[in-house]
Amino acid sequence: MKRSLANIITELWFPLVVLIVLWVLSEKSTSFYFPPLRIVLETFRRLWLFSQVRSDVLPSLGSLGLGYCLAAGVGIVLGIILGLLPRVHSVISPIMEFLRAIPGVMLLPLMLLLVGISATLKISVIAYAASWPILLNTIDGVRGLDPGLLDVARSYRLPWMRRLIWVILPAAAPQILSGMRTGLSLGVTVILFSELVGSINGIGRRMLEYQRSFAMPETWSCILLMGILGYGLNGGFLALERRVLKWDYLRRRQSIRA
């Protein structure tokens, strides 16, 4: 408990100093585009704590969550299959390389016509964009499995399911998780972008409205909100990773010490 408090202090003292400096420097600001930090924070409190949470933050996070889970599911399942079947992988890999080269947000105009302004639009584009790093990393992770470990699994007659859960998945887990982390930050980008293009609510949509009506403190508060949400998501992901890959963390720490 004491240590985690110390950790928080070590992590936060410098950002706090920066915040205070910014506060002081911006206090006298008369610029229209750069309002004083005090006003931005005041606006932030008014908008996001918590009056628009239900109407905008939750829809954004909900679409992100759903799209991201779809991406993870498809990416991991397909990645394991393709990782285990190198021949199939080599047949479809040119198509995959082609599709991967298309940025997810480029599908927005097309999808807008196909499904219209809806949560489906956001979810499908997030799922598409975020699934690539997860899929490719999973394939790599599965293919990189030590053949020695597979020999063990085979000679001890591990049933198919157990082989998958106790040998293949843990071996690929470090790479799968790093793909999932890339996918998550891609997902955050895509959710905002798709809300700018085609949505009736969400943080991105709100920001577009504020920007169009030249409401600068409100616009800044949206940016601040995204920063905080992104920081929180990444922190949460790291905590999850540390739990799932406890063995990997401990082992690496040991090899550094040795």
Place this chain on the structure above:
Amino acid sequence: MTRPVLVISSLCKSYVMDNAEHRVLADISLEAHEGEFLCIVGPSGAGKTTLLRCIAGLISPSTGTVALDGSTVTGPPEKLGVVFQDYSRSLMPWLTVAGNVMLPLHSKPYSKGERSARVANALRAVGLDDCHTKYPWQISGGMQQRVAIARALAFEPKALLMDEPFASVDAQTRFDLEDLILRVRDEFGVTVVLVTHDIDEAVYLGDKVIVLGGAPTGVRECIAVGLPYPRDQLATKALPTYAYARQRVMTLIRGGSGQGNAEIR
């Protein structure tokens, strides 16, 4: 003599490489009886590991058969425990020592309590009572190989198949592990087939030493070592019988290359 546990009859293995057929193993026949310690020794590159993989059912022979406990091997057999050469690549780094030993037991119809008891018993037999919750990378190489041995023992095999199991540990640890494997052979009553390139190890451990050689590799000779039990690193190795068997094996292996060539051909 007791009945044979492992029977290999006229096994051949060839690979196709660059449209040419390479024969690696030619007409290998051998038997290991119940409780027997069989060492297969041969120069490196002689296809020892290929032979071992055929016995383990990981690859199938081109012609000939392997039979374990009366039934022909077509895939990894149920009653065989395998200990691989490279312990660092045969234990799952994400499982604890106990978890690694437990893993294969899920493919057997044991109850949960039975599984734990087997794990505990196997780890006790290899002297790792206090390592259950450690991870493989937290213990030394010799201890990791003991975990691999415990895993094989807990599987309740009829035969234990080992591929140069002590090749990557230091000399002192190697002696300890050699004595350990003799001890567990007695305790668990398993047949042991150990593949090695080390002549001293083969003679010290084996009831019989099978010398491989030639190209393609065949059985040069099967030598009954005839050393008394219990074996002891100092006393046994000082016996004239030991020196004789060692010399015989070495002559046979040398015969495959260098000056001995003329004599064989």
